[in-house]
Amino acid sequence: MARRQRxxxxxSLRRRKTGNVVMxxxxxxxxxxxxxxxxxxxxxxxxxxxxxLTPDFFTNMPRPVGEAGGGMSxxxxxxxxxxxxxxxxGLPVGVGAGLYLAEKRAGALAMxxxxxxxxxxxxxxxxxxxxxxxxxVRPFGRFSALAGGIALGAMMIPLVTRTTxxxxxxxxxxxxxxxxxLGYPRWRTSMSVILRTALPGIVTxxxxxxxxxxxxxxxxxxxxFGNQFWSTSLDEPIAALPLQIFAYAISPxxxxxxxxxxxxxxxxxxxxxxxxAARHVTRARFGSATD
Amino acid sequence: xxxxxxxxxxVEARNFSFWYGKKQALYDITLTMPPxxxxxxxxxxxCGKSTFLRSINRMNDxxxxxxxxGSILLRERDVYARDMDVVHLRHRVGMVFQRWNxxxxxxxxxxxxxxxxxxxxxxxxxxxxVERSLRRAALWEEVKxxxxxxxxxxxxxxxxxxxxxxxxANQPEVLLLxxxxxxxxxxxxxxxxxxxxxxxxELAIVIVTHNLQQAGRVSDYTxxxxxxxxxxxxxxxxxFTTPREQQTEAYITGRxx
Numbered sequence: 324m325a326r327r328q329r330x331x332x333x334x335s336l337r338r339r340k341t342g343n344v345v346m347x348x349x350x351x352x353x354x355x356x357x358x359x360x361x362x363x364x365x366x367x368x369x370x371x372x373x374x375x376l377t378p379d380f381f382t383n384m385p386r387p388v389g390e391a392g393g394g395m396s397x398x399x400x401x402x403x404x405x406x407x408x409x410x411x412x413g414l415p416v417g418v419g420a421g422l423y424l425a426e427k428r429a430g431a432l433a434m435x436x437x438x439x440x441x442x443x444x445x446x447x448x449x450x451x452x453x454x455x456x457x458x459x460v461r462p463f464g465r466f467s468a469l470a471g472g473i474a475l476g477a478m479m480i481p482l483v484t485r486t487t488x489x490x491x492x493x494x495x496x497x498x499x500x501x502x503x504x505l506g507y508p509r510w511r512t513s514m515s516v517i518l519r520t521a522l523p524g525i526v527t528x529x530x531x532x533x534x535x536x537x538x539x540x541x542x543x544x545x546x547x548f549g550n551q552f553w554s555t556s557l558d559e560p561i562a563a564l565p566l567q568i569f570a571y572a573i574s575p576x577x578x579x580x581x582x583x584x585x586x587x588x589x590x591x592x593x594x595x596x597x598x599x600a601a602r603h604v605t606r607a608r609f610g611s612a613t614d
Numbered sequence: 615x616x617x618x619x620x621x622x623x624x625v626e627a628r629n630f631s632f633w634y635g636k637k638q639a640l641y642d643i644t645l646t647m648p649p650x651x652x653x654x655x656x657x658x659x660x661c662g663k664s665t666f667l668r669s670i671n672r673m674n675d676x677x678x679x680x681x682x683x684g685s686i687l688l689r690e691r692d693v694y695a696r697d698m699d700v701v702h703l704r705h706r707v708g709m710v711f712q713r714w715n716x717x718x719x720x721x722x723x724x725x726x727x728x729x730x731x732x733x734x735x736x737x738x739x740x741x742x743x744v745e746r747s748l749r750r751a752a753l754w755e756e757v758k759x760x761x762x763x764x765x766x767x768x769x770x771x772x773x774x775x776x777x778x779x780x781x782x783a784n785q786p787e788v789l790l791l792x793x794x795x796x797x798x799x800x801x802x803x804x805x806x807x808x809x810x811x812x813x814x815x816e817l818a819i820v821i822v823t824h825n826l827q828q829a830g831r832v833s834d835y836t837x838x839x840x841x842x843x844x845x846x847x848x849x850x851x852x853x854f855t856t857p858r859e860q861q862t863e864a865y866i867t868g869r870x871x
Contacts, residue, residue: 497715501777504673504711505728506704506784520718 368591372584380585384550385567387577395586397553399469401562402537402593404555405547408472409536413479414529414602420480421487421525422513437488444481451477452542460546468554468561471547475536482535490521523604530601534594540565564590622690624649624788624818625670629684632665634677639665641843642684647788647835652810652819652830654850656826658870661839663822667790670820671707672700688788710783712793714773716765716780721757724765724776728784742781751779752809771802778809789813791821795828807832808856826866830854838862 371573388392397595420436427433455474460466493519502512518525543549550559564586571583620785625644632640638828641663647653665674672693674680682686685692705728716724725744729735735743744761745805748754753775757768781789791810795803810819810832823829829836830850837847838861846859857863864870 495715497711497713498717500673500711501715501717501780503676504671504704504709505780506701506732508701511731516717 348500349606365591368584368588371581372586372588375581375585376588380582380589384553385582388574388578391578393582395562395564395567395582395589397550397569398562398564398586400555401547401550402564402590404468404557404561405472405543405563406473406537408469408534408557409475410529411480412473412476413483413532413536416476417480417483417529417532418487418518418525420484422518423490424484424488426493426513426517440481440484443477444485447541448478448539449541449544452544452546455542456545463558465558465559466546466548466560468547469557471543471563472557472563474542474546475539478536478539478542479532482532483525483529486531487521487525490524490528491517493524494520517518527601527605530597530604534597534601537594537597538565540569564593615859622649623647623687623818624689626687627666627684628687630669630686631683632669632674633681635667635679635680639842640669640726642842645837645844645847647818647820649818650814650816651834652814652821652832653835653837654829655820655822655839656824656829656838656865658865659824659847663837663839664792664844666839667792667820667822668709670788670790671704671709673709675700705784706786707788707790708784708786709790710774710777710781710792710794713794714770714777716768716773716776718764718766720762721765721768721776721822722761725779725783727780732784747779747783748776750782750813751775752805752812753779769802771798771805771806774798774802774806775809778806782813788816788818788820791819793822793824796824803828826854838865840865 377392378395379392381394381399382396383392383394385395420440424433424440426436428436451474455470455477459470459473498520499512500515502516503509507516513536543563543566547563548560549565549570550562553559568583568586568590571579571586574580625647627643629647630640630643643666655667668674669682670686670688670693674682682694685694687693687744688703688706692698693707716787717727719727722744724861725747726735728745730740745754745758748757748853753772757776760767765773769777778789778794795806798806807828810821813819814834821829821833833850835847836850836853838845838853838857838859840861846857846862848855848858853862854866857866
């Protein structure tokens with residue numbers, strides 16, 4: 324009796340061990356597959372784009388087909404300008420809305436705003452682009468950097484709103500009570516205690532949002548439009564890396580294809596740097612936190 | 615049930631009742647807290663003593679659905695009166711919480727926080743207030759050489775005394791403490807009790823505690839709460855030796871709670 328029980332136990336144990344190994348192997352493979360696209364893309368970009376990526380690429384303007392060299396300085400500067408406009412709109416609105424949502428939690432308006440913000444977050448970016456065109460391009464009769472920046476800013480708002488709300492909710496209620504008990508007015512408590520404590524998290528969220536919009540193409544197609552020439556004025560079409568990559572990639576010329584690869588490499592490096600910065604800020608936050 | 619005090623009480627509750635939504639937490643509390651004395655609020659968990667404490671500086675205002683009847687007077691003025699500014703009230707009535715909660719800033723900034731904003735103090739004057747407050751909280755000698763360090767680098771007991779210093783910097787007339795030593799080691803607890811005995815020469819202190827020995831050691835008056843009602847309030851020595859109510863006796867002799 325005891326012996327039969329022991330054999331049954333041994334075989335069951337063996338079965339469970341095999342199951343364990345199989346499942347472990349499957350999740351291991353899944354984890355590898357999850358990183359594979361990025362590794363593949365980076366590898367391919369480096370192979371195709373690195374040779375075109377000379378210092379000239381950053382300092383020179385695009386050249387006509389047939390001429391060697393040339394770069395994307397206008398598109399790089401254009402992308403930075405577009406990001407700056409997007410931040411000027413997306414950050415204050417997003418942080419303010421996030422603060423409101425976190426402090427008002429269950430109010431009817433808060434619930435509505437939270438829901439709409441989620442809807443906006445899921446909106447295809449091309450739709451945002453069309454709306455920006457309808458209201459910011461058509462009435463003025465010209466494509467402009469401003470229209471593109473506003474479209475990107477509108478994309479940023481829900482991202483920043485939600486991360487701000489999450490980060491503010493992480494601030495312990497005891498800090499809020501401490502400030503109120505010291506005779507702090509509500510608004511001052513929010514600004515100087517709550518926002519400041521949550522700041523590293525909010526900065527991380529903002530950087531992630533910037534990384535997200537830096538590579539957006541669709542909202543720029545009929546707003547910023549792209550520009551083969553040097554332009555930094557806000558009321559004219561402006562070049563942007565994603566647009567330039569798009570234009571070059573669908574062209575029939577090999578030189579331009581090479582330029583597109585290099586542009587893609589620059590874009591991905593920018594996003595990578597922003598992501599690393601975000602991680603760094605996050606680490607600083609959780610490194611200094613105590614119990 | 616009133617304590618016979620020859621002077622006007624600093625804090626006085628008159629028929630004070632309190633509700634969290636539909637649930638009544640306090641029933642008709644009438645209690646006086648004299649100046650320059652320590653009043654301890656004791657009773658089993660959920661008896662309403664913390665709710666009562668938080669009603670004095672209106673911290674319960676932030677809870678949705680909270681409602682009260684009756685009044686709580688601070689120097690004969692109702693803290694719930696329409697013309698009472700809650701921000702000003704909280705300058706006059708300082709509060710220290712069970713779980714120490716210094717701001718994630720420097721030791722100096724934690725104490726300077728109140729006076730800087732409330733009285734607009736700067737420079738030397740502010741330095742003086744910070745030093746005086748830290749001295750009153752018996753913390754100055756331990757931190758005077760590292761005022762710019764993070765408050766979170768202090769030990770638990772030091773952080774709690776920092777919270778007391780922070781409250782004192784506002785020059786309050788009343789200091790409310792919600793189980794200030796329940797999470798501290800005996801040494802830190804003793805320091806805080808000693809500190810309270812010294813502070814009571816300057817202000818009225820109300821302390822909620824689960825620790826009956828602590829109530830016996832530090833307080834002049836003790837109020838026993840049970841199920842949202844004030845059962846008995848008396849001179850501490852008398853309440854612990856010859857309680858009038860049977861419930862009080864059962865509680866202090868450890869038969870329940």
